[in-house]
Amino acid sequence: MKFINLLLSVVLAFSFVNSQGQNRIDDNISGKVDSVMSLMTLEEKIGQLNLITGEGEVTGPVTMDRNYVQQIKEGNVGSMLNVNGSEYTRRIQKIAVEQTRLGIPLIFGYDVIHGYKTIFPVPLGETATWDLGTIERSARIAAVEATAAGQHWTFAPMIDISRDARWGRIMEGAGEDPYLGSKVAQARVRGFQGRYFNEKHTMLACAKHYVAYGAARGGRDYNTVDMSIRRLKETFMPPFRAALDAEVATYMTSFNELNGVPVTGSKRFVKDIIKDQWNFNGFIVSDWGSIAEMIVHGIAKDEYEAGNLAMNAGVDMDMEGRIYIRELKNLLEEGKISEEQINDAVRRILRKKFELGLFEDPYKYCDEEREEKLLLAEPHRKHARNVASESMVLLKNENEVLPLSKNLSSVALIGPLVKADKEYIGTWSAHGEAKHVINSLEGFKNKLGENTDIVYSKGCDITGEKKDGFADALEKARNAEAIVAVVGESAMMSGEALSRMDIDIPGVQKELIMELAELDKPLVVVLMNGRPLTIPEVDEAVPAILEAWLPGTEGGNAIADVVFGDYNPSGKLPVSFPYAVGQIPVNYEHKNTGRPRQEDVRYTSKYIDGPNQPLYPFGYGLSYTTFSYSDIRLSQEKIDFDETLQVGVTVENTGDRAGEEVVQMYIRDMVGSVTRPVKELKGFRKIFLQPGEEKEVTFDISPDDLAFYTKDMQYEAEPGNFKVFIGTNSQDLKEKGFKLVK
Numbered sequence: 001m002k003f004i005n006l007l008l009s010v011v012l013a014f015s016f017v018n019s020q021g022q023n024r025i026d027d028n029i030s031g032k033v034d035s036v037m038s039l040m041t042l043e044e045k046i047g048q049l050n051l052i053t054g055e056g057e058v059t060g061p062v063t064m065d066r067n068y069v070q071q072i073k074e075g076n077v078g079s080m081l082n083v084n085g086s087e088y089t090r091r092i093q094k095i096a097v098e099q100t101r102l103g104i105p106l107i108f109g110y111d112v113i114h115g116y117k118t119i120f121p122v123p124l125g126e127t128a129t130w131d132l133g134t135i136e137r138s139a140r141i142a143a144v145e146a147t148a149a150g151q152h153w154t155f156a157p158m159i160d161i162s163r164d165a166r167w168g169r170i171m172e173g174a175g176e177d178p179y180l181g182s183k184v185a186q187a188r189v190r191g192f193q194g195r196y197f198n199e200k201h202t203m204l205a206c207a208k209h210y211v212a213y214g215a216a217r218g219g220r221d222y223n224t225v226d227m228s229i230r231r232l233k234e235t236f237m238p239p240f241r242a243a244l245d246a247e248v249a250t251y252m253t254s255f256n257e258l259n260g261v262p263v264t265g266s267k268r269f270v271k272d273i274i275k276d277q278w279n280f281n282g283f284i285v286s287d288w289g290s291i292a293e294m295i296v297h298g299i300a301k302d303e304y305e306a307g308n309l310a311m312n313a314g315v316d317m318d319m320e321g322r323i324y325i326r327e328l329k330n331l332l333e334e335g336k337i338s339e340e341q342i343n344d345a346v347r348r349i350l351r352k353k354f355e356l357g358l359f360e361d362p363y364k365y366c367d368e369e370r371e372e373k374l375l376l377a378e379p380h381r382k383h384a385r386n387v388a389s390e391s392m393v394l395l396k397n398e399n400e401v402l403p404l405s406k407n408l409s410s411v412a413l414i415g416p417l418v419k420a421d422k423e424y425i426g427t428w429s430a431h432g433e434a435k436h437v438i439n440s441l442e443g444f445k446n447k448l449g450e451n452t453d454i455v456y457s458k459g460c461d462i463t464g465e466k467k468d469g470f471a472d473a474l475e476k477a478r479n480a481e482a483i484v485a486v487v488g489e490s491a492m493m494s495g496e497a498l499s500r501m502d503i504d505i506p507g508v509q510k511e512l513i514m515e516l517a518e519l520d521k522p523l524v525v526v527l528m529n530g531r532p533l534t535i536p537e538v539d540e541a542v543p544a545i546l547e548a549w550l551p552g553t554e555g556g557n558a559i560a561d562v563v564f565g566d567y568n569p570s571g572k573l574p575v576s577f578p579y580a581v582g583q584i585p586v587n588y589e590h591k592n593t594g595r596p597r598q599e600d601v602r603y604t605s606k607y608i609d610g611p612n613q614p615l616y617p618f619g620y621g622l623s624y625t626t627f628s629y630s631d632i633r634l635s636q637e638k639i640d641f642d643e644t645l646q647v648g649v650t651v652e653n654t655g656d657r658a659g660e661e662v663v664q665m666y667i668r669d670m671v672g673s674v675t676r677p678v679k680e681l682k683g684f685r686k687i688f689l690q691p692g693e694e695k696e697v698t699f700d701i702s703p704d705d706l707a708f709y710t711k712d713m714q715y716e717a718e719p720g721n722f723k724v725f726i727g728t729n730s731q732d733l734k735e736k737g738f739k740l741v742k
Contacts (some may be wrong), residue, residue, distance in 0.1 A: 125549025139191025166219025494530025
């Protein structure tokens with residue numbers, strides 16, 4: 001007890017906090033941290049580097065016995081994950097604070113990916129809003145709910161760029177583009193972290209998985225990655241650097257090896273870049289067991305070598321591996337690591353505990369009354385409905401089948417996902433529950449009331465070959481005025497360790513759709529999925545297709561809002577939908593070959609059995625209204641390295657409905673010291689227009705926007721000819737040329 005009292009007196013001595021709030025860069029914190037560390041034994045310091053799981057959901061292989069209470073009492077645990085709820089976290093925190101020698105509080109972390117109790121669309125779907133304010137608000141609400149349930153830290157955002165729809169975790173990120181991915185990363189970091197860490201609704205964000213995890217060979221999770229440093233820096237690292245600019249508190253290293261070395265053991269990519277080049281002052285955590293997994297990778301022969309690699313790489317915290325607890329003291333005694341390395345890691349972690357205010361009030365996040373009030377609060381559900389509607393992408397709308405009239409006499413809801421409540425919230429859905437979901441049947445009933453006869457038939461399962469339900473589904477569809485088929489993937493068909501070789505609509509759902517299409521009725525296919533799907537046959541056969549992703553708690557209401565026109569769809573794809581799996585990876589930001597595709601010319605770069613381009617390109621999405629773009633206007637035809645070019649277009653709503661449009665700007669460097677992509681996203685604006693309304697949309701282009709890694713790997717712009725493109729997606733664009741001169 002005397003040690004706890006001494007620690008408390010040290011903390012209070014430094015606790016004169018400005019009434020304006022505690023800034024994250026509080027100079028007093030360094031003194032507080034040093035004072036606490038002066039009281040710590042080596043074993044207690046190493047304990048701060050140990051992150052273990054509690055009794056909640058297990059999100060990886062447990063590496064040792066789970067008698068965490070005794071481990072906490074012995075000072076061998078600094079943080080925990082999967083400890084949820086204000087009562088549970090208070091109980092565990094009480095052990096750390098009142099039954100250990102120094103009483104250092106724990107950090108509680110959890111995978112709060114797209115909501116805590118109120119679940120929003122999966123992150124790939126939410127990115128389809130192209131609305132950074134909406135995305136930030138979702139993360140803010142998730143933080144409000146999670147912190148009310150005792151959480152201090154989220155293992156999000158996942159900001160891996162991925163161009164392989166087979167990879168299960170594509171659903172957890174922002175898609176294929178580094179520019180859009182960087183903007184979304186910053187929005188999510190800001191949402192989770194708020195303004196000040198010591199506010200009750202603020203939690204630490206974690207930029208993961210550093211780095212190139214989304215480029216796994218074959219789209220198979222955890223698989224190897226091998227790529228040039230140029231490609232790594234241009235495509236996969238920008239979101240991680242952007243997260244730093246948003247003051248992200250933590251980074252997580254990835255499972256994969258990169259160019260022969262697991263990232264968790266790579267000093268070159270972790271310490272040298274994040275800590276030394278970027279001057280990051282937060283802490284770096286391994287992914288679950290990834291330090292120990294270096295033994296399986298074959299780069300470390302045992303735990304001793306794995307711990308040596310990770311600590312020297314700059315990894316501060318060992319997640320559910322217990323390698324540091326067992327090996328760091330041995331490594332120190334044998335001179336493989338230094339005490340200063342351990343001290344640096346401990347300082348980084350203690351600093352975050354001080355910034356969160358846990359030393360002053362370890363139980364500030366353990367408020368059962370607040371938890372009861374905030375989880376699933378009505379404003380949170382309202383936002384969930386709005387963001388789900390905004391995330392939906394209208395892929396096809398032939399003959400203006402959509403929106404359906406609310407005056408229909410009858411509508412048939414067909415498909416295995418109509419009432420599949422648990423599927424709506426997707427994977428990584430934290431504490432979301434199926435019982436709180438509004439499914440499509442409920443959403444349609446809420447929308448149409450008693451005026452329309454709504455009939456339902458499951459038709460078939462999500463997977464499997466049984467067609468027993470086809471007859472009932474077809475009969476009900478035949479007698480209805482319009483048909484809405486809700487089909488796609490289950491929640492557990494995308495996410496971690498959920499990669500797929502075949503990314504078509506699973507089971508016999510496609511066959512059901514084809515038979516429904518033969519009824520010659522207004523037919524709408526609503527897709528629910530966590531990844532791009534290959535649906536060329538459905539696109540050919542069906543007049544209207546709406547991509548709804550895995551839309552979250554309010555998904556059914558949101559689907560009804562879009563289908564019946566109360567929300568005019570504005571979503572744009574953050575990732576290309578391949579025509580066939582054999583095209584993968586397919587993305588808009590590709591380079592030309594020396595023999596670009598030419599029709600009817602053999603010796604050019606093409607497939608002989610299909611197109612080069614995807615079925616639906618990056619940035620694509622239709623509306624219930626139409627928009628026209630003027631020609632591009634330039635403030636001048638050439639700029640030098642001290643000038644900025646203003647680029648503008650006029651966008652007009654030429655339809656009869658109000659709607660939103662995402663105006664996208666791309667650039668191309670026509671000749672460089674190394675080859676450049678055919679186009680790169682460099683700006684976007686989301687605008688709202690009434691029918692007949694026009695708006696001028698302008699973008700600024702500076703030489704910094706034209707910079708790239710040159711032949712000598714210098715990040716700079718080169719003088720020469722450029723093109724700027726502005727339009728509604730990455731293919732349908734206006735263009736204009738300009739020059740950069742010295």
